[in-house]
Amino acid sequence: MLKIKNLHASVEDKDILKGINLTVNPGEVHAIMGPNGSGKSTLASVIAGKDEFEVTKGGIELEGEDIKELDPEERAHKGVFLSFQYPVEIPGVSVTNFIKTAINETRKAKGQEDMPAAEMLKKIKEKADLLEIDRKFLSRSLNEGFSGGEKKRNEIFQLAMMEPKLAILDETDSGLDIDALKIVANGVNKLRNADNAVIVITHYQRLLDYIVPDYVHVLMDGKIVKSGSKELAYQLEEKGYDWIKEEVKA
Amino acid sequence: MSLKEKILSSYLAFEDYLEDDSPIHDLRNKAIKTFESHGFPSKKEEAWKYTSLNALLKEDYSIFPKKETTIEFKEVRKYFLHEIDTFKIVFVDGVYSSFLSSTTHDGMDICLLSAALSKDKYKPVIETYFNKVAKEDSLTSLNTAFAKEGAYIYIPKHKEVQKPVEIINFYTGSETALMLQPRNLIIVGENAHIQIIERHQSLSENAVLTNSVTEIFTEKRAFVDYYKIQNDLPSASLIDNTYIKQERDSVCSVHTFSFGGKLIRNNLNFYQYGEHCNSILKGVTILEQKQHVDHNTLVHHIAPNCESHQDYKGIFDDNSTGVFNGKILVEKDAQKLDAFQQNNNILISDKATINSKPQLEIFADDVRCSHGCTIGQLDDEAMFYLRSRGIGEKEARALLMYAFANNVLESVKIPELKKRINKLIANKIGVNLGFNL
Numbered sequence: 001m002l003k004i005k006n007l008h009a010s011v012e013d014k015d016i017l018k019g020i021n022l023t024v025n026p027g028e029v030h031a032i033m034g035p036n037g038s039g040k041s042t043l044a045s046v047i048a049g050k051d052e053f054e055v056t057k058g059g060i061e062l063e064g065e066d067i068k069e070l071d072p073e074e075r076a077h078k079g080v081f082l083s084f085q086y087p088v089e090i091p092g093v094s095v096t097n098f099i100k101t102a103i104n105e106t107r108k109a110k111g112q113e114d115m116p117a118a119e120m121l122k123k124i125k126e127k128a129d130l131l132e133i134d135r136k137f138l139s140r141s142l143n144e145g146f147s148g149g150e151k152k153r154n155e156i157f158q159l160a161m162m163e164p165k166l167a168i169l170d171e172t173d174s175g176l177d178i179d180a181l182k183i184v185a186n187g188v189n190k191l192r193n194a195d196n197a198v199i200v201i202t203h204y205q206r207l208l209d210y211i212v213p214d215y216v217h218v219l220m221d222g223k224i225v226k227s228g229s230k231e232l233a234y235q236l237e238e239k240g241y242d243w244i245k246e247e248v249k250a
Numbered sequence: 251m252s253l254k255e256k257i258l259s260s261y262l263a264f265e266d267y268l269e270d271d272s273p274i275h276d277l278r279n280k281a282i283k284t285f286e287s288h289g290f291p292s293k294k295e296e297a298w299k300y301t302s303l304n305a306l307l308k309e310d311y312s313i314f315p316k317k318e319t320t321i322e323f324k325e326v327r328k329y330f331l332h333e334i335d336t337f338k339i340v341f342v343d344g345v346y347s348s349f350l351s352s353t354t355h356d357g358m359d360i361c362l363l364s365a366a367l368s369k370d371k372y373k374p375v376i377e378t379y380f381n382k383v384a385k386e387d388s389l390t391s392l393n394t395a396f397a398k399e400g401a402y403i404y405i406p407k408h409k410e411v412q413k414p415v416e417i418i419n420f421y422t423g424s425e426t427a428l429m430l431q432p433r434n435l436i437i438v439g440e441n442a443h444i445q446i447i448e449r450h451q452s453l454s455e456n457a458v459l460t461n462s463v464t465e466i467f468t469e470k471r472a473f474v475d476y477y478k479i480q481n482d483l484p485s486a487s488l489i490d491n492t493y494i495k496q497e498r499d500s501v502c503s504v505h506t507f508s509f510g511g512k513l514i515r516n517n518l519n520f521y522q523y524g525e526h527c528n529s530i531l532k533g534v535t536i537l538e539q540k541q542h543v544d545h546n547t548l549v550h551h552i553a554p555n556c557e558s559h560q561d562y563k564g565i566f567d568d569n570s571t572g573v574f575n576g577k578i579l580v581e582k583d584a585q586k587l588d589a590f591q592q593n594n595n596i597l598i599s600d601k602a603t604i605n606s607k608p609q610l611e612i613f614a615d616d617v618r619c620s621h622g623c624t625i626g627q628l629d630d631e632a633m634f635y636l637r638s639r640g641i642g643e644k645e646a647r648a649l650l651m652y653a654f655a656n657n658v659l660e661s662v663k664i665p666e667l668k669k670r671i672n673k674l675i676a677n678k679i680g681v682n683l684g685f686n687l
Contacts (some may be wrong), residue, residue, distance in 0.1 A: 048638045052630065077324065078299035088635040092656025093649060098639075106640035158639065 001026050001063060001197045002047070002166055008044045008057035013017035016042045018222035020250065024166070028202060029193045031208055032201045035241050039124070040201045041085060043219065044170045045197075048082040049075045063168065074223025077109040079165030079196075083155040083172050088140040095154060096124060098142045099161050106162070111183075127160040131187045156187050168199045173207040187212030205237035218244055253307045254289050257429075259281070266588045272367045273376045275396065280625035281386075288388035299571040300605045301515055301544040306487050309457050311429035313396075315343040315604040319422040321453070323350060329451050330416060333666040336447075337415040339401040343422055346399060346428045350418075351402035359404040360415055363433055363582055366402040377403060379437055383465050383495040383521060386679060390491050394462040394632055400433035400464075403446070407439035407469070414445040420460075421486065434464040438472040445664060449479045464492045468500035470524065474664055476504045481674060484513040484539070491517045498524025498553070506533040507671055508543045509678050515598020519548040522584075525555045533562040534655045534671075536678045537570035537602075544573035551584035551614075560591040563655050565679075566602035577609040580617055587617040595625045596654060598647075648679045 002024040009017040016039050024030050029143050034040050046053050047060060051073035060068050067075050090098065104114045115123075128138060131153055143151050152172050159167055169188070173181055188198065200211055207217075208230060216232040217224045220241070225248050226232065236244075251259075261282050267517060290307055291298040319342055330338065337360045340350035346362050352656040353361045366372040370657045384390050419432055427517045439442050452458050468474050489509055494502055508514055535543050548560040574593045595604045607623040628650050636646035655675055662668040 045634075048634075049632050052634075072634060072637035072647075073640050073642050076638055080638075082638050084635060084638075086631075088629070088632040090632065090636075090649070090653045092660075101645070102639035102641055105642060105645060109640065109642075110678065135679040162639070191361075 002048075003061040004221070005060070005061075007044060007046070007055065007060065008056035009053045009055050011053050013107075015056075016053070017046065020222070021222055022217065022224065024197045024199065026197055028134055028209060029192070029198045029200065031216045031230075032199060032219055033203065033216060033233065033236055037243075038219045039222040040219050040234055041170055044082055044168045044199070044201055047168060048072055052164070061200045073105070073109070076162075077106050079169075081159055081162055081164035081167045083152075083167065083169045084158055085170040085174065087143045087151045087155055089144045090132060091144045093142050094139050095142055095157075096138045102158070108245065123161065130160060130190060131157050133157055134184050149177065152176055152182060153180060153249045156174055156184050158190055160187060165196050166199070167191075167196070168201065169205065170201045173202055173204060181207060182210060186223055191245035205233040208233045220244065220248065253309075253311060253563035256311075257313060257392065260285055264314070264396060268398070273300060273373055274367060274380055274394075275431060278395050278397070281391040283386050284386055285395060288391075289389060297546060297575070299396065300541065300571075301513070303513075304531045306459055306513060307668075309427040311427045311457070311459060311461070312425040313429055314347070315424050315428055317424055318345055319343055319424045320347070321420060326350070326420060326451070326453070329418060329420075331414065331664070332514070332667055332669065334664075335413050337411075337413060339415065339417045341426065341432065342422050343420070344399060344432065345389065348559045358406060358409055358411065359402060360395070360411075361402050363400040363402040364398060364434055366435070367398070372402075374437060375437065379465065379467055380435060381465070383467065383493040384463055384491070385493065385519065387634075389461055389489055390463055391490065393433055393461050396431040397406050397433040397463070398431075401436070402434075403436040403438075403444070405438045405442040405444055408441045409439065410443040410446070414447055414667075417446065417448045419450045421450075421452040421454060421458040423452070423456035424493065425456065427457040428459075429443065430458065430460045432462045434462070436464065436466045438466070438474050440469045441471040442469070443473040445475045445477075447477045447479065447664075447667065450482055450486065450488050452483045455483070455485050457485050457487075459489075461486045461489045463489065464490070465538045466492070466494040466502065467503050468496045470497045471499040472497070473500070474502040476502070477662070477664075477667060478504065478506045478516075480507060480511055480514050480543075481509040482658065484509050484510070484512050484541070487513040488515070489515045493519045494521065494529070496520065496522050496524065496527040496529065499526045500524070501528045501530070503530035503532065503661065505658070506545070507674070508533065508535040508537070509674055511541065511543075512622050513541075513629065515546065517542065520549045520558065521552065521558045522558075523552055525553045527553065527556045529556075529558040531560040531562075532658045532661060534658045534675070535562070535564040535572055536655070536675065537565070537572060538567040539570060540568070541570045542572075543647065545575070546573070547576045549578050551578070551580045551589065552586050554583060554585045554587070556584065557588045557591065558673070560593075561658055562593045563658055564593070564595040564604060565598065565651055565655065566595065566604055569599070569600040569601045571602070572604040574604070574606045575609065576607070576621070577611070578609075578619060578621075579621065580612040580614050582613045584614050585616045587614065587619070589619040591619065591621040593623045594654070596628060596651065598623065598627075648676070651679050
């Protein structure tokens with residue numbers, strides 16, 4: 001599904017990613033953990049195509065196609081979805097109108113007709129129920145005045161609506177209480193199937209109790225320094241990152 | 251002959267022609283003298299620092315149209331809010347068109363200034379209100395000197411006008427260049443309500459310069475919602491001088507939508523004479539090419555316990571230029587005031603310019619006055635957010651610009667008008683958004 005090879009990226013001549021290698025197969029969940037400033041969010045943004053970052057070396061392939069040069073919307077059309085750590089507030093555009101626009105623009109890009117209104121409404125209702133989102137919430141301006149938890153839940157609602165091939169969850173757990181965390185994780189799990197994949201970026205092992213990863217990678221100073229099974233997440237929770245630093249040095 | 255000289259000599263002919271014994275005869279003579287001594291404003295004046303009339307004044311304007319032109323309703327239907335029933339006061343090349351209008355004298359007057367100036371029964375009203383709140387600056391005086399036609403609206407107390415009033419000035423291009431001086435007088439009695447939409451619309455590539463004066467008197471507890479639609483052709487320029495006198499507990503809002511025209515100058519002046527007045531000034535300006543719009547606002551707080559809210563948003567593309575000069579003047583007695591002013595701008599092109607200048611003069615010590623001004627580009631993070639959801643760059647920009655302008659539309663109280671403005675904005679931005687605005 002996703003093949004990242006020796007990926008280097010920089011912002012304003014400062015190197016942030018320094019040779020990332022990562023392969024994600026359909027049906028898998030990968031967790032990326034690491035201390036603050038290690039490059040986790042940058043990796044997420046670079047995969048989604050944020051042009052603030054310059055890819056200086058290496059490549060990103062999605063289903064065998066190099067997507068490195070594509071615009072963010074083109075990557076979205078091909079099935080990449082980033083759940084933002086800090087979703088942006090858009091006053092005057094309701095959650096519903098926003099998601100309708102996103103879906104129909106994506107369909108248009110694929111040469112499809114707009115989704116029929118009835119089908120859209122049915123889908124919105126179904127996904128809102130899945131994430132226990134109140135109907136009133138959907139007519140509010142996108143992210144405006146939302147609590148941290150509401151913003152994250154709204155991100156996952158969009159994920160559920162867009163049904164991407166590759167979902168990247170950038171610290172979706174921050175700002176969520178345990179109940180909201182369970183709802184969000186349940187939502188993500190319901191969307192999983194053999195053809196899609198999830199990358200979970202997190203500081204904490206907590207979310208990984210609910211979205212269980214097949215692989216855990218540790219990102220430090222722009223490189224994946226250690227990969228392992230979900231057990232690695234427990235080790236990190238218990239011992240922190242220092243022991244890995246020592247390992248890397250040795 | 252300069253335009254000023256032409257105007258002065260035309261005035262003599264105008265006087266002869268009118269054989270004027272109207273109550274404003276002396277006012278006219280005084281006004282033309284004011285214009286004569288001041289002339290057109292120049293960039294040397296602080297209030298005109300960023301707007302030059304020089305290029306406009308080079309045109310050889312006719313001061314009076316030589317012939318009357320009629321237009322078919324179907325040609326101009328789209329400029330009316332035809333989705334709903336409205337009162338209409340319509341002028342074609344400065345001349346009243348009874349054919350296009352729909353006026354009333356049923357329990358209120360929604361009609362013509364020329365009628366009000368010539369009939370005795372209106373004399374007391376004219377003497378009480380005409381030119382009583384307008385400033386005596388040179389452009390207003392120029393209008394006063396030639397004041398002859400425009401809307402006359404008198405709403406007696408406790409009357410709620412059930413449908414909006416449209417005041418529309420069409421210009422057909424009957425002259426190669428024409429200068430128009432429409433004059434509106436609007437009196438809204440105690441506890442009366444009215445909604446008014448004003449529009450200047452050229453139908454021709456020929457130049458037109460409109461120097462309009464509107465006086466609005468809102469009596470105690472009156473409600474006035476006034477909407478100015480400025481979406482004219484690149485050949486049309488407008489100087490709009492609006493003066494509003496508010497008595498206690500009155501609420502007056504003016505929304506100005508400036509999307510088109512060569513040069514637009516809005517001189518919008520509020521005077522709060524009574525306590526607990528609320529003045530609302532809102533504007534959306536979306537410009538491109540070489541368009542120029544200058545919003546010059548004044549809110550003069552004279553009485554205590556009042557409010558004013560100003561919110562102007564501007565989006566500037568190409569070589570367009572915008573000016574926002576917002577003055578809040580708070581007199582010593584205007585205590586417990588809550589005055590708010592905001593002007594936010596987005597520059598889309600490197601060549602677009604905005605000059606934004608808040609001006610607060612406060613002589614009272616117990617007031618809350620806040621003002622803010624921003625000039626920026628569209629937020630990169632917001633663009634990335636929208637694009638990462640599959641929304642293309644152009645549509646994402648449109649969505650953000652729409653969101654930016656949107657809160658000004660929130661307060662538009664006529665739903666059909668709101669829809670129209672929404673559409674105008676979408677057209678202006680050049681994108682059909684994927685949902686019903």
